[in-house]
Amino acid sequence: MEGVVVKVLAGVITVNTPNGLINCTVKGRLKLDDYPTAGDVVWVEVIDDLGVVTKIYPRRNLLDRPRIANVDQIFIFMAAASPEPNAYLVDRLLVIAEYWKLKAIIGFNKTDLKKCELPEIYRDIGYDVYEFSLLEDGAIDVLREALKDKTTVLAGPSGVGKTTFVNKLLGEQRVTADVSEKTQRGRHTTRVVELLRIPEGGYIADTPGFSRLDVLIDDERTLWRYFKEYQNANCRFADCMHLKEPGCSVRDKIHPLRFQSYVELLKEIEVMKPW
Ligand SMILES: Nc1nc2c(ncn2[C@@H]2O[C@H](COP(=O)(O)OP(=O)(O)OP(=O)(O)O)[C@@H](O)[C@H]2O)c(=O)[nH]1
Ligand SMILES: [Mg+2]
Ligand SMILES: [Zn+2]
Known part of the structure; x- marks a missing residue:
């Protein structure tokens, strides 16, 4: 039956199924390709009261x-x-x-x-x-x-x-x-x-987490794309970072607090760079 993995701990995969929560192991072959993670939609077979994850459905993210x-x-x-x-x-x-x-x-x-x-x-x-x-x-x-x-x-x-x-x-x-x-x-x-x-x-x-940004965004010149205000604003300069470039029309469209965050995040990404 189909279910959703709610927890993976010490080799035990807890799956929420139409029959309630079932603790599962993984099928040997599957173990090699991939391993279930929380949020996975999986196929579970129950053999002698023991749940086995036999398939992981493709992940959306x-x-x-x-x-x-x-x-x-x-x-x-x-x-x-x-x-x-x-x-x-x-x-x-x-x-x-x-x-x-x-x-x-x-x-x-x-x-x-x-x-x-x-x-x-x-x-x-x-x-x-x-x-x-x-x-x-x-x-x-x-x-x-x-x-x-x-x-x-x-x-x-x-x-x-x-x-x-x-x-x-x-x-x-x-x-x-x-x-x-x-x-x-x-x-x-x-x-x-x-x-x-x-x-x-x-x-x-x-759950805590979401610490580092630099692992997601390795090129700080793309950071502005993740600010909603900048996504829809058209700047006339192709390579603009919307910082202090003269004539940048986008820079004014953002709230001062958000702009401050943008500048801080740019620094954060830069500082974390290994080179
Ligand atoms: N005045 C007030 N206090 C609140 C309200 N909601 C929660 N609290 C109190 O805020 C404190 C912290 O709440 P938690 O739910 O433990 O906060 P948390 O975000 O889970 O904190 P961490 O687990 O440390 O990340 C507790 O003493 C709550 O009673 C609220 O609406 N008003
Ligand atoms: Mg808490
Ligand atoms: Zn610009």
Whole structure:
């Protein structure tokens, strides 16, 4: 039967199937070609109560860090306050989303504490932006709709409320899971990727990652392509980086905060270059 890999840990592949979660091994031959990863759509055969993955269906995409296949969207999760929202981090995650051609949605939690001006900037560019407080009942109903039947990767800084959100979405407390994750982080450098099933359908991964940009974008002259404002703006210069070039008409179309991020990200890519 067909299923979706939700976790790969110590050689055990956990697959969500119409019959529930099944722990599987892989067929020997398959092991050589490729190995299942979270998010993979696979074919599972159950032989003597033992699940075996016999086929991996072609992937629509495959992210590394976190390693997840067939991702539909990135949910960039921030807080309106405590911690203060970070436009640079939002922009960097948006570049990653654009690079992978993923839909990006942006959420600002903790509106009970404060309202901030960032949401308007991203709405103006054309992104779906949500403002809410997880302390309020029904605050995430509109988000449930946005995540339904999709595979969503949650990304955002520490303390913004990601785990609180996931617990609400799933209707269960994952306190123990979080503790074991933290123990793991002490022993290993990476955490286990796990896709969690959303009751209405779809999957969500609350997982850190998305650190380096330079592995994705090795030519900084292409960075502007991942800024939505620049995609549709026509610059009359072929080789323009839309920085300080005289006569560049694109440079003015971007919000100062976004431009600042663009300049910072250019530096970040340059610094990481091995030459
Ligand atoms: N005031 C307020 N506090 C919130 C809200 N949502 C979550 N919190 C609190 O913010 C703190 C951090 O929440 P977490 O869900 O642990 O944040 P996280 O993003 O998972 O953090 P990491 O796991 O460290 O990445 C907790 O004390 C929550 O109770 C909110 O809407 N308003
Ligand atoms: Mg958390
Ligand atoms: Zn230009």
